[in-house]
Amino acid sequence: MTMADVKEDRKQQFSGEVVQVVSFRLGSEEYGVDIAQVQEIIRMVEITHVPRAPRFMEGVINLRGQLIPIIDLRTRFGMSRIASTKSTRIVVTEIGTKRVGMVVDSVSEVLNIPIENVEDAPEMIAGVGTEYIQGVGKMNDRLIIMLDLTMVISGEEKQQLDGVETQYAAS
Amino acid sequence: MSDELFNREEFISYFRDEAEELLQQIDADLLRLEEFVESGETDPEIVNSLFRALHTVKGSSGMLGFSDVQNLAHKLENLCDLLRKDRMPLSESCVDILFSGRDFLTDLVEVAIGDHEPPKGLDEYGARLDQFVAIYEETSHVIEGRTGPEQTFEEATAVESKSASVADVEAFEAEIARLLAEAELKRAQAPAPPPPAETVVSATMEVAPAPAVVPAAPEAADAKKAATEKAAPKRGSIHQTIRVDIERLDALLNLVGELVINRTRISDIANTLERLMADKSVGASTGIVAPLAKDLADSAALLARTTNEIQESIMKVRMVPIGQVFDRFPRLVRDVAKARGKEVLLNISGAETDLDKTIVDEVGEPLMHLLRNCVDHGIESPDAREASGKPRAGTISLNAYHEGNQIIIEVSDDGGGIDLDKVRARGIKQGLISAEDRLTDRELVELIFTPGFSTAEVISDVSGRGVGMDVVKKNITRLKGIFDVDSVAGQGTRFTIKLPLTLAIIQALLVRVVHELYAIPLDSVIESQRVEMRDVRTVHGNEVITLRGQVVPLLRIAEFFELDGTRDPDKVMIVIVGLQGRQVGLVVDSFEGEQEIVIKPLSDVVGRIAGISGATILGNGSISLIIDVHSLVSEAYVSGRVARAEFSGV
Numbered sequence: 001m002t003m004a005d006v007k008e009d010r011k012q013q014f015s016g017e018v019v020q021v022v023s024f025r026l027g028s029e030e031y032g033v034d035i036a037q038v039q040e041i042i043r044m045v046e047i048t049h050v051p052r053a054p055r056f057m058e059g060v061i062n063l064r065g066q067l068i069p070i071i072d073l074r075t076r077f078g079m080s081r082i083a084s085t086k087s088t089r090i091v092v093t094e095i096g097t098k099r100v101g102m103v104v105d106s107v108s109e110v111l112n113i114p115i116e117n118v119e120d121a122p123e124m125i126a127g128v129g130t131e132y133i134q135g136v137g138k139m140n141d142r143l144i145i146m147l148d149l150t151m152v153i154s155g156e157e158k159q160q161l162d163g164v165e166t167q168y169a170a171s
Numbered sequence: 172m173s174d175e176l177f178n179r180e181e182f183i184s185y186f187r188d189e190a191e192e193l194l195q196q197i198d199a200d201l202l203r204l205e206e207f208v209e210s211g212e213t214d215p216e217i218v219n220s221l222f223r224a225l226h227t228v229k230g231s232s233g234m235l236g237f238s239d240v241q242n243l244a245h246k247l248e249n250l251c252d253l254l255r256k257d258r259m260p261l262s263e264s265c266v267d268i269l270f271s272g273r274d275f276l277t278d279l280v281e282v283a284i285g286d287h288e289p290p291k292g293l294d295e296y297g298a299r300l301d302q303f304v305a306i307y308e309e310t311s312h313v314i315e316g317r318t319g320p321e322q323t324f325e326e327a328t329a330v331e332s333k334s335a336s337v338a339d340v341e342a343f344e345a346e347i348a349r350l351l352a353e354a355e356l357k358r359a360q361a362p363a364p365p366p367p368a369e370t371v372v373s374a375t376m377e378v379a380p381a382p383a384v385v386p387a388a389p390e391a392a393d394a395k396k397a398a399t400e401k402a403a404p405k406r407g408s409i410h411q412t413i414r415v416d417i418e419r420l421d422a423l424l425n426l427v428g429e430l431v432i433n434r435t436r437i438s439d440i441a442n443t444l445e446r447l448m449a450d451k452s453v454g455a456s457t458g459i460v461a462p463l464a465k466d467l468a469d470s471a472a473l474l475a476r477t478t479n480e481i482q483e484s485i486m487k488v489r490m491v492p493i494g495q496v497f498d499r500f501p502r503l504v505r506d507v508a509k510a511r512g513k514e515v516l517l518n519i520s521g522a523e524t525d526l527d528k529t530i531v532d533e534v535g536e537p538l539m540h541l542l543r544n545c546v547d548h549g550i551e552s553p554d555a556r557e558a559s560g561k562p563r564a565g566t567i568s569l570n571a572y573h574e575g576n577q578i579i580i581e582v583s584d585d586g587g588g589i590d591l592d593k594v595r596a597r598g599i600k601q602g603l604i605s606a607e608d609r610l611t612d613r614e615l616v617e618l619i620f621t622p623g624f625s626t627a628e629v630i631s632d633v634s635g636r637g638v639g640m641d642v643v644k645k646n647i648t649r650l651k652g653i654f655d656v657d658s659v660a661g662q663g664t665r666f667t668i669k670l671p672l673t674l675a676i677i678q679a680l681l682v683r684v685v686h687e688l689y690a691i692p693l694d695s696v697i698e699s700q701r702v703e704m705r706d707v708r709t710v711h712g713n714e715v716i717t718l719r720g721q722v723v724p725l726l727r728i729a730e731f732f733e734l735d736g737t738r739d740p741d742k743v744m745i746v747i748v749g750l751q752g753r754q755v756g757l758v759v760d761s762f763e764g765e766q767e768i769v770i771k772p773l774s775d776v777v778g779r780i781a782g783i784s785g786a787t788i789l790g791n792g793s794i795s796l797i798i799d800v801h802s803l804v805s806e807a808y809v810s811g812r813v814a815r816a817e818f819s820g821v
Contacts (some may be wrong), residue, residue: 049795050773052780060773062788065429069777099705136401 006153018112019137023144024091024104026073031104032111032137032144037093044088058103061090068092070101076152077132095149102152111144113137118146183284186231188414190240191226196501197273200224205266205505213254213261221269223253228276237283239293240276247272247298259307261768268303270502271296355517417528420489427482428769428788434471434478435790441471486673487525493571493578494522496535500542500569507546514553514564515546521571526578527673533650534580534670537643541666542567544640549664551584559661561585578672583665587660591615616656620644651677651694678768681763681786681795682746684728685736688788688795689759690768695800697747697754699762704741716745716756723747726807727758728798731782736760748800755804770797781806 021032022041047070048058056076060067070090074081087106092099109126121133137144200221207214225248232240247269253259278290444464497519508515550556557563570581591612598604598618601755610618622641647654652670671677671694679690680699700718707714707725714725725745729736745756768787773780784799 048786048796049734050777050780050783050796051734052782054776056690057777060777060786060794062792062794065425065432065788067771067786067794069773069774120484 013109018114019146021111021113021137021144021146022091023108023111025087025106025108026077026096026104027033027079030108030142030144031073032113032146033093033149034146035092035110037095037149039092039094039099042101044084044094044103059103063092063101066099068099068101070103071153072103073152074103074105090123093149095153098153100153102147111137111139113144123146179293182235183687185414186235189231190228193228194273194277194280194287195498197221197224199278199498201266201269201273202501202505204269205263207261208263208266209410211260211262215255218251218255222248222255225251232280235283237279239289240283242280242782243276243279243293246297246304247276250300250304253304253307256440259595265303268300272300283667323807329661353428415488417489420485423773424485424489424769427478427485430478431482432788432790432792434474436792437467438471438475441468444468486676489528489673490525491528491531492525493522493531493534493580494524496531496538497522497569497571499535500538503539504546504567507543508550511547512552513546513550515550516564516566517542518566518568519570520568524571524573524578525672526670530650530673533646534668537646537668538569538580538582540639540643542569545582545584545586545664549584549588551587573672574669577669580668580670581665583663585663588660588662588664589616589619589656590660594618616658619656620654626808651692676767678765679768679797680746680765681789682728682744682757682759683763684732684759685734687734688763688789688793689728690766690795690797691746691748691757691800692797693765695748695750697749700747700756702743702745704739704743707743714758718747718756720752721754723754723756725756725758726804728803729758729760731803731807748804750800750804753804755807757798757800757803768795768797 020035022035022038023030023032025031042063045061047061049059050057053059056071058070058072058075060069062068072081082105084103085105089104089107090101091104091107092101117133117138119138126153127137132147134146134148137146200217204214204217204221207217225244229241229244229248232238232244249264250259250269250272254261254265259265275290275293275296279293284288422538441464445468448461448464500519501517504515504517550567551559551561553563556565565584565586567584568581570583572579594615595604595610595618598615598621599606603621604610619640644654645666647670650670652668654665655663655669657667658664678693680693680696682689682691701717707716709715710724712723714727715722715807716725717723725743727738728734732798739760744759744761746756746759746762747756766789768789770785770787772785773783782799783796784802785797786794787797789795
């Protein structure tokens with residue numbers, strides 16, 4: 001399967017007339033994730049730092065008795081870090097059996113984007129590698145970068161994890 | 172029933188569990204049956220139980236289309252039926268053939284549910300089984316009077332001699348003669364004898380193989396249910412149970428954890444309110460508020476009690492009797508003893524002792540190793556035992572009991588004990604110790620836990636133990652248990668395993684490092700100390716302290732975890748942890764007391780992190796990471812963060 005096929009497949013996932021996405025902001029960019037993958041959106045809480053975790057892994061939070069790992073999307077996408085504000089939110093997503101929270105600047109709304117308005121990702125957007133991007137949705141004059149969460153939580157992290165494993169095995 | 176309702180995967184998983192249980196029971200029945208071989212009498216209860224178990228296996232496997240399992244179960248069932256109807260005498264060869272049949276059945280079940288290779292020698296076994304059964308089916312014709320006994324016996328031996336030894340054949344001859352005599356006797360004694368031929372014919376009809384119909388799926392579910400229901404109540408003292416996926420229990424436990432946290436909050440609110448009521452200056456103690464506050468306090472107390480009980484109950488649900496593991500050992504001991512030409516009695520006590528399911532699953536392997544060792548190396552040969560004034564049969568005791576928060580499992584034998592001279596000789600030969608080393612008896616015994624101490628040579632040369640002892644110790648340590656051995660030359664050896672009742676809840680020492688709370692499992696903590704900075708020395712640039720004459724290397728957690736902290740220039744707070752006999756001092760910022768904590772694994776998204784084994788949620792809802800002392804210290808050694816000076820030498 002070529003990369004293009006994979007992308008085509010992913011696009012097929014949005015099989016309805018419209019794509020429902022939860023949109024949020026990181027800096028000046030607007031992003032969206034498939035609403036089916038969003039479990040809930042919570043206010044910023046205290047994050048317990050996990051030493052030696054992959055760099056973009058901010059730590060873990062206690063969500064009603066469950067430990068949820070938290071990814072700082074700014075760090076993940078190589079943007080500068082900012083202090084949390086009143087509008088900072090954690091988008092708790094569920095990808096397969098994994099639950100992951102993502103720290104975002106603010107959550108905007110739920111958008112219904114007509115499927116024909118979703119395009120393939122251009123080569124490079126705002127420093128974010130295209131591997132995280134499922135497509136770009138157009139809404140009036142807004143551009144919504146639609147994220148592929150599976151890639152967001154794997155990829156680089158996998159390499160880092162392998163690194164940890166190797167260290168561990170050596171001990 | 173729709174296709175959705177018949178979930179094949181689920182049925183297979185159910186079949187596997189059920190088959191495992193039944194095979195275990197078949198084993199137990201066979202072992203009991205074996206005791207009757209000498210008397211030649213058969214206990215009908217045991218044979219019936221055996222028959223039912225095989226019947227259920229046959230039914231379930233047939234339903235799922237596992238025809239190999241079904242066919243073998245069917246044949247074995249036939250054999251049992253002959254026993255049950257007293258048409259076949261109970262003999263050693265009969266029990267043996269049933270035992271091998273049971274083993275093939277186990278293999279076939281694995282082949283059916285997984286992608287294992289089909290077992291070798293099944294065809295030969297099947298042929299042998301057929302012949303074995305055929306002899307006795309022939310015998311029934313003898314009673315029927317169709318042919319002369321001599322002739323039939325010749326036919327029978329002609330078939331059997333292909334695979335059976337002469338001794339077996341001779342046994343058959345005797346058995347058949349006895350059987351004939353008995354049959355005659357019965358006929359004579361019967362008050363109102365029905366026509367003999369008819370009796371036998373109807374019996375033979377029942378034995379005739381039932382058509383192996385594999386019913387269509389939906390009906391099969393019902394058929395299986397019926398079969399299980401039919402068999403279950405007869406099995407006797409089995410409790411009413413239900414199989415639950417352990418993940419569901421874990422989910423339940425998580426929810427209860429949440430409940431506990433909320434309970435704490437409500438109690439806090441009630442307490443705060445009570446304080447405000449008492450405080451006249453606030454002026455809240457007026458009108459209807461007072462009784463409401465009291466109600467809240469009462470409800471909070473009740474909630475607290477109920478929540479605690481729920482939590483305890485769920486922890487108990489995870490507990491299963493260790494007998495689940497013990498059940499397979501009589502067979503193991505029998506087989507090993509037989510193979511080594513030894514006579515061994517296995518005494519099991521405390522099989523009903525409960526412990527956490529996950530530990531039960533893990534403890535089987537090490538125990539199996541120990542028992543095998545006891546038979547192989549501990550118990551002497553019958554002649555040697557007799558010569559030293561012991562009974563010919565050795566005794567191995569397997570005992571389990573609770574002690575405080577732990578379960579103790581003892582495996583002891585009355586064999587020759589560990590020969591320390593030979594262990595020493597072996598240790599020197601393998602270069603583990605030198606000839607000049609003066610080791611205490613205890614240290615010598617410890618040698619058997621050294622990886623590589625045991626080799627194939629040791630098994631034959633030395634009567635000392637050592638086969639995989641290092642592995643046993645490692646497994647026990649991994650379960651946060653303690654493994655100990657006691658041996659008296661000539662009198663026997665006792666292995667003691669101490670395990671925590673559950674791995675899900677542990678006692679921990681909470682410490683603060685920079686501004687995070689960490690939990691250190693109390694089982695690895697030796698002591699905590701406040702040490703003046705001037706008592707801290709350095710060896711090769713690594714910090715050490717001297718504690719009662721012993722040099723203990725220090726490991727600063729803040730630096731290991733790369734936390735931005737500042738060193739206290741005057742004093743250090745140290746938690747001394749023990750690791751495989753070594754001690755390491757973990758430097759923390761403050762001690763925050765002991766607490767019982769519920770271990771939660773860090774999500775697989777975070778991955779495995781050296782030094783962290785999981786996390787726990789504290790009463791106030793905040794998270795504390797649990798330090799994995801083992802990986803923390805070994806990782807620190809590899810990266811050269813702690814002084815090695817102390818460990819140069821053995």
